[in-house]
Amino acid sequence: MLEAAVQRGRQLPTGVALMRAGDPMAALFVVRSGSAKRYSVTLQGAEQVHGFVLPGEAVGLEGFASGRYTCEVSALEPLSYCRVPMRRLEPLLERLPGLRREILRLLGQALEESQRLRCELAQIDARGRVAHFLADLSGRLARRGLSPVEFRLSMSRADIARHLGLTLETVSRALSTFKREGWLRVRARDISVLRPDALTALGGGLA
Amino acid sequence: MLEAAVQRGRQLPTGVALMRAGDPMAALFVVRSGSAKRYSVTLQGAEQVHGFVLPGEAVGLEGFASGRYTCEVSALEPLSYCRVPMRRLEPLLERLPGLRREILRLLGQALEESQRLRCELAQIDARGRVAHFLADLSGRLARRGLSPVEFRLSMSRADIARHLGLTLETVSRALSTFKREGWLRVRARDISVLRPDALTALGGGLA
DNA sequence: CGTGAAATTGAGCTCCCTCAATCTGAGTGG
DNA sequence: CCACTCAGATTGAGGGAGCTCAATTTCACG
Numbered sequence: 001m002l003e004a005a006v007q008r009g010r011q012l013p014t015g016v017a018l019m020r021a022g023d024p025m026a027a028l029f030v031v032r033s034g035s036a037k038r039y040s041v042t043l044q045g046a047e048q049v050h051g052f053v054l055p056g057e058a059v060g061l062e063g064f065a066s067g068r069y070t071c072e073v074s075a076l077e078p079l080s081y082c083r084v085p086m087r088r089l090e091p092l093l094e095r096l097p098g099l100r101r102e103i104l105r106l107l108g109q110a111l112e113e114s115q116r117l118r119c120e121l122a123q124i125d126a127r128g129r130v131a132h133f134l135a136d137l138s139g140r141l142a143r144r145g146l147s148p149v150e151f152r153l154s155m156s157r158a159d160i161a162r163h164l165g166l167t168l169e170t171v172s173r174a175l176s177t178f179k180r181e182g183w184l185r186v187r188a189r190d191i192s193v194l195r196p197d198a199l200t201a202l203g204g205g206l207a
Numbered sequence: 208m209l210e211a212a213v214q215r216g217r218q219l220p221t222g223v224a225l226m227r228a229g230d231p232m233a234a235l236f237v238v239r240s241g242s243a244k245r246y247s248v249t250l251q252g253a254e255q256v257h258g259f260v261l262p263g264e265a266v267g268l269e270g271f272a273s274g275r276y277t278c279e280v281s282a283l284e285p286l287s288y289c290r291v292p293m294r295r296l297e298p299l300l301e302r303l304p305g306l307r308r309e310i311l312r313l314l315g316q317a318l319e320e321s322q323r324l325r326c327e328l329a330q331i332d333a334r335g336r337v338a339h340f341l342a343d344l345s346g347r348l349a350r351r352g353l354s355p356v357e358f359r360l361s362m363s364r365a366d367i368a369r370h371l372g373l374t375l376e377t378v379s380r381a382l383s384t385f386k387r388e389g390w391l392r393v394r395a396r397d398i399s400v401l402r403p404d405a406l407t408a409l410g411g412g413l414a
Numbered sequence: 415c416g417t418g419a420a421a422t423t424g425a426g427c428t429c430c431c432t433c434a435a436t437c438t439g440a441g442t443g444g
Numbered sequence: 445c446c447a448c449t450c451a452g453a454t455t456g457a458g459g460g461a462g463c464t465c466a467a468t469t470t471c472a473c474g
Contacts, residue, residue, distance in 0.1 A: 022293060023434070026426085030258075040326070042411070044321040045308040046330070048326040048327075048329075049326075049328060050322050050325075050326055051322075059316060062315055062318050062319040062322065063315065064311040064312055064314060064315025064316075065312060065315035065316040065318070065319045066312075066315070066316075067469065070319050070323075071322075085315060090215060093307060094301070094304065097301065098456090100301075100307070103311070104310070104311075105273075105312070107269055107271060107314040107315065107318060108268065108270065108271025108272035108274075108314065109271075109272040110268055110318050111268060111269050111271075111272070111314060111317050111318045112272045112277050114318060114321040114322050114325060115257050115258075115269065115278075116277075116323050117256040117325065118248070118257075118321065118324065118325035118328070119256075119257055121325070121329065122255075122328065122372025122374075123253070123255060123369075123372060124373070125461070125462090126461075127309075133466085139260065156419095156420070156421090157420075157421065157422095158420085158421095162330075163329075164329070165328075165329025165330060166462080166463090167462075167463060167464080168420090168421080168461085168462090169421090169422085169423085169463080170462060170463075172361075172421060172422055173422085173423080175421095175422095175425080179224075179361070187470060188420085188421075188470075188472090189421095189471095190411075190421095200211075204249070218454085219455090321432080332429075332430090333429075350439065357460095363452065364452075364453065364454095365452085373430080373431090374430075374431060374432080375452090375453080376430090376432085376453090376454080377429095377430060378456085379453060379454055380430095380454085382453095382454095382457080383454070383455080388415075395438080395439070395452085395453075396452095396453095
């Protein structure tokens with residue numbers, strides 16, 4: 001039943017929006033490959049980057065609050081994803097207790113994640129935040145079976161900065177420092193993690 | 208059915224924990240009166256304040272992630288609350304589509320709230336954060352029918368600071384500045400908001 | 415190649431943290 | 445009733461981390 005409700009194999013080119021703030025919550029999404037940026041735009045026109053979506057991760061859960069999406073999600077590289085229309089999902093929630101628990105679990109995880117991230121970022125300095133960001137990314141890639149030590153950043157320094165509450169110069173300087181200390185190899189957006197332990201230590205004890 | 212599942216009229220004295228990190232998620236809670244502090248303790252022993260719970264607000268939703276609570280919640284003043292045991296809630300989710308939607312809505316709201324807060328706090332300076340905190344508190348009190356311009360802070364300056372990622376001195380200085388500018392009257396923990404508009408403006412355009 | 419955006423690096427300055435002293439106020443016991 | 449006490453709050457001075465502004469340098473693209 002669930003299988004029949006999922007629309008698979010959808011594609012999106014770089015830069016195009018998967019959802020927009022204010023749109024009715026018509027579906028949940030799960031990214032299959034590629035990555036995306038979740039962000040919103042303030043009244044003053046500044047972009048606030050909520051986070052980045054990696055393969056295997058769900059998008060659109062905040063929509064449960066009001067039935068509308070509250071942020072923009074757009075592809076940072078060519079994206080393939082699944083779409084689960086709410087019209088099909090809702091009847092299944094009645095019949096499948098396992099699916100119900102899974103959705104609640106996903107929401108709970110997203111909530112816990114968001115709160116943890118906020119507290120961690122609020123307490124540590126700039127280099128710690130960048131280290132934390134890299135360690136987090138590394139861990140999420142590993143969970144998906146991708147290399148946790150060799151990866152390519154699909155987002156710009158400015159995106160990272162806006163996500164961490166820093167300026168792009170500070171992010172760049174932090175990366176340079178890590179490179180100088182021998183913890184990373186950085187070549188533009190390609191990252192090699194040489195000392196994962198150093199990053200997690202600086203990042204404030206990520207699991 | 209739902210009424211029968213809710214345990215009402217429970218009490219808790221100041222300083223006592225409503226839940227502890229790691230406890231199995233046995234129930235959801237709704238605060239009726241009083242207030243509480245949500246926090247966790249890092250490996251180094253530092254306290255991270257996730258937020259504060261006011262009357263009418265639910266606690267324990269993060270537990271859906273793993274079936275265990277992930278933070279401590281303790282009373283800042285004598286607390287009365289309702290308790291909804293998970294054992295009774297789960298069967299009801301099968302039968303009552305309205306309740307199901309309500310739980311999903313609560314989770315979605317908590318998630319959206321948390322993400323919004325993180326982005327807002329990351330981008331603004333110390334005084335802006337304190338202003339934002341007061342404006343947020345004011346709005347939540349108003350939603351509960353309490354005065355949005357005259358209230359008593361149940362938390363210490365240190366708690367506010369740890370919540371906002373500042374030091375207690377900086378919080379104190381921000382409050383003093385607001386007092387000097389004529390936006391607030393501050394006497395220890397009693398706050399009178401004289402110019403709500405100024406606070407919301409500084410706080411980064413809260414609704 | 416050439417072109418423009420993205421990234422790096424530098425210099426000066428501001429804001430917030432740190433350390434420290436003082437002040438206030440609630441609760442206690444004489 | 446009041447002095448005492450002690451935690452919480454305020455205020456001040458000094459220093460450092462990160463922001464701003466600006467100049468190169470590198471990279472991705474046609």
